[in-house]
Amino acid sequence: MARPATIRVQRELFDAAAEAATLSGERTDVGAIVTFIGLCRDEGGRLSRLNLEHYPGMAEAEIGRVADEALARWPLLGLTIVHRHGPIRPGEPIVLVLTASSHRAAAFEAAEFLMDYLKSNAPFWKKEVLAEGFEGGWVGAKEEDEDALTRW
C-alpha cells in the first residue's frame, strides 16, 4: 500500500497543508499524519537570513536513501520530504517531513528518524548573514545531532 516517497529540493517556499492533502488524498486507511516543519530562527534578532548551500543531485539522492530506509523500517502509507536551499529569512520554513501511517507510533518514529538523518547526512550547509550586514559564517555541526543517530 506504500506509495513511493515524494522528495523535493527547492528554493521556493512550500505549503505544508497542500503537501499533507496530497499525501492523504482520498485515502481512508491513514490513522496518523505527523508533520515536521523546521524553521529559520532569528537567534534573538541577530540573524538577517540564512544562505543554505546544497550539493545538487546528491541532496535528492541522499534524502532518497534516508527515505527508503524509513519506508523499510516503518509501515508508512505515505512520506513527503521537501528541503529548501538558497536565502531563507527568519520565520520561513526550511524543511518539511510528512509521514502517514495507520498508527501514530510509526508516523512519529519515522519523522524523528528522518529529521535526525537529514540533519547529519543530507548535503546542506547553513551560512548565517547577520542583521548588521556582516557575514556571520558557517553554522557548525552539532555533536548532539551526531549523537541523535545512535538511537536508531
Place this chain on the structure above:
Amino acid sequence: MARPATIRVQRELFDAAAEAATLSGERTDVGAIVTFIGLCRDEGGRLSRLNLEHYPGMAEAEIGRVADEALARWPLLGLTIVHRHGPIRPGEPIVLVLTASSHRAAAFEAAEFLMDYLKSNAPFWKKEVLAEGFEGGWVGAKEEDEDALTRW
C-alpha cells in the same frame, strides 16, 4: 515566552494549517513545529462512521491538565490541542496536536507525550457504526495505549 495552550473540544472539522499559522504567527524564535493529526480509518471498508462521545467540561479540563504537564516538562513556545466529538466519517480528522519549540526534540517529545496521555486519559469514547448500518459497538481500550504511558 510560552503562550498558554489553546485547547478546544468541538464537533466541527478543524484546519490544521490555520491552527499552525495562528500558533507561530509572526514569531521568529520558533525552530520546529510538529503537527499530529489523528484520523478516522474505515477499517478496510467496514466502518461507516465513528460516534465519539465525550464528557463535556471534563474533556477540556483533562486536556488542560495534560497540556500543563507538557508545558512544565518541555520548553514549548506554543501548544494547540483540538479534539472533535460527535459523528466522524472515515478520512476525517479526530484530533490535532501542535507543538512549537526552538528545537525539534522538545516539539517531537511533547507531541508524543500529549497523544499518549490523550488516548488514555481524555474522556472520549469511540463507538463504531458499521458500513452495513449495524451498530459496531464500542471500541475497546488497547493495552498498548496504557503501556505507552510508562515511558514518560
Place this chain on the structure above:
Amino acid sequence: MKVEEEEEEVKALYFAWVRERIGKAEEELAPPPDIATVGDMIAWLKTRGEEYAYAFENSRSIRAAIDRTHVKHDSPISGAREIAFFPPMTGG
C-alpha cells in the same frame, strides 16, 4: 434532618456503554451514609437493579471521576458534587 440529606445528594453521570446499560446519562442520587468511597458507590449502585448490575458487572474495568478529575476506586466521595462512571477511554 432533611437539610443534611439534601447535602449528601450527588449527581451521577454515566458514559458510553455504562450509560447504555443503565439506560440513562445522569441522575441525582443520595447514597447511604456508609458509602465512603468510589468502590462503595459502585457496589451500592449494583444493588439498584438489573441494569446497574449489568453496567457494573466487571467493576474493575470501570473508571470514575469526581468533579471532573480522575479518581481511583478507593477515593473518598465525601464532598463530591458530580461522580462519573465510564469505561476505559478511547479518544485521541
Place this chain on the structure above:
Amino acid sequence: MKVEEEEEEVKALYFAWVRERIGKAEEELAPPPDIATVGDMIAWLKTRGEEYAYAFENSRSIRAAIDRTHVKHDSPISGAREIAFFPPMTGG
C-alpha cells in the same frame, strides 16, 4: 598513454567553507596513480597550494562523497567520476 591518463581524470567538487577557502566550486583533476583512497586524495590536494592547505588543514573534519554517496577517508577512489569534499552537514 594519453588515453589512460584521461580516464583517470576526476571531477572534484567543494562545498561551504571548503569551497570558499579553495576559491572554486569545482575542477577537473588527474591525481597521480599512487593516490588510492579519499585520504590520499586529501593529502595530495593539500600539496597543491596554500588555499588547499588551508581548506584541508583539519582534514579529519572533512567529509567526502564519491559519485554522490558518502564515503570514508579509507574508501578507494578508483573509478570515481565525481569526488566531493565538504564540512560536516548542517541541513534540516
